[in-house]
Amino acid sequence: MAAVGGLVLCLGLLVTPSAALAADASYRTLSTANHPDWMRPLPDGTSLAALSIPGTHETLSIHGGSWTQTQEDFGDGAATLTAQLNAGIRMIDIRARVNSGNTFTIHHGATYQNANLDDVLARLGAFLAAHPGESVVMRLKQECTGELGSCTDVSGQSAFQDIFDAYVARRPGLFWTPSVTRSAGAAMPTLGQIRGKVVLAVLNGSRGGVIERYGLAQFAGWHDGSSAYVQDEYNVPNVGAIATKRDQVRRFLDATSAASPALMYVNFASGASVFAQPQQVAGGAWGVQGVDPFLLAYLNQGPEVHTPVVRTGALMLDFPGGGLIDKILSYN
Structure with missing residues (x-):
């Protein structure tokens, strides 16, 4: 293990920029956005699928260093989630480890993120009570694989789905019920059906497979990486490959914009590897434009450059910036 640690340290010295990447309207300025009630004026009959939704990948990953952190740190105990919700984030990506007492702790790989699922649900409940016109979409994934670099679930506990059901039962009314039923995936809801509720989009196992039939029926094929309605090409092998990731995001964005508004699309702008940290992929490095500034520029371009985007999914x-959040929400 000492040899592995030394290798990681050496690689860090090789690939980490000497100074922090500069914040701008697209990157690391989440608190400049303020949209706690953006869903409220939208008609009740609006389909969830038709919306342009800012979301966060590894929503609570704020600890563990440059290879693990994916979001600005606004505090432990899921305080970071509250900051995101106030900024306008409405889809979250929660990764849980099975811990003793049949509980879930929030992890990114081996790193505990100083938050538990109770913290997450308490923050969601408080926000939705204060802003009953809103709804939050959640992707919940079993994080631990037991492999090097990952975490290991505590043995002797209940199955992941049984523990999740217990959390749901302890907070009646928080989740939109059709999305947390094992036996049948839910049809795509309208805003009027889900205001004040958390919608479970999918429950993923540790290797990406779908657990039971929770969530939205449309996402029954949501496995590790990309699928029909999800772009998640997360392996960015080096800084130069950020250009490839930008193109993957752009192509899926264009496909989303052109598709039926009755179908929901989820586009992960995130990516990483040993030679490309999450902050580098998001913000750019070594003269290579990051995905976040690319997205803001692309969305701001007019019809003389490309077919305009009409919705982002x-x-x-x-590390989203306030200007990028503002722009995504402008499509609603």
Whole structure:
């Protein structure tokens, strides 16, 4: 293990920029956005699928260093989630480890993020009570694989789905019920059906497979990486490959914009590897434009440059800036 640690340290010295990447309207300025009630004026009959939704990848990953952190740190105990919700984030990506006492702790790989699922649900409940016109979409994933670099679930506990059901039962009314039923995926809801509720989009196992039939029926094929309605090409092998990731995000964004508004699309702008940290992929490095500034520029371009985007779907971002959040919401 000492040898592995030394290798990681050496790689860090090789690939980490000497100074922090500069914040701008697209990157690391989440608190400049303020949209706690953006869903409220939208008609009740609006389909969730038709919305342009700012989201966060690894929503609570604020600890563990440059290879692990994916979001600005606004505090432990899921205080960071509250900051995101106030900024306008409405789709979240929660990764849980099975811990003793049949509980979930929030992890990114081996790193505990100083928050538990109770913290997450308490923050969601408080926000939705204060802003009953809103709804939050959640992707919940079993994080631990037991492999090097990951976490290991505590043995002797209940199955992941049984523990989740217990959390749901302890907070009646928080989740939109059709999305947390094992036996049948839910049809795509309208805003009027889900205001004040958390919608579970999918429950993923540790290797990306779908657990039971929770969530929205449209996402029954949401496995590890990309699928019909999800772009999640998360392996960015080096800084130069950020250009490829930008193109993957752009192509899926264009496909989303052209598709039926009755279908929901989830586009992960995130990516990483040993030689490309999440902050580099998001913000750019070594003269290579990051995905976040690319997205803001692309969305701001007019019809003389490319076919205009008419909706973004859910864009799952690392270190989003306030200007990018503002722009995504402008499509609603």
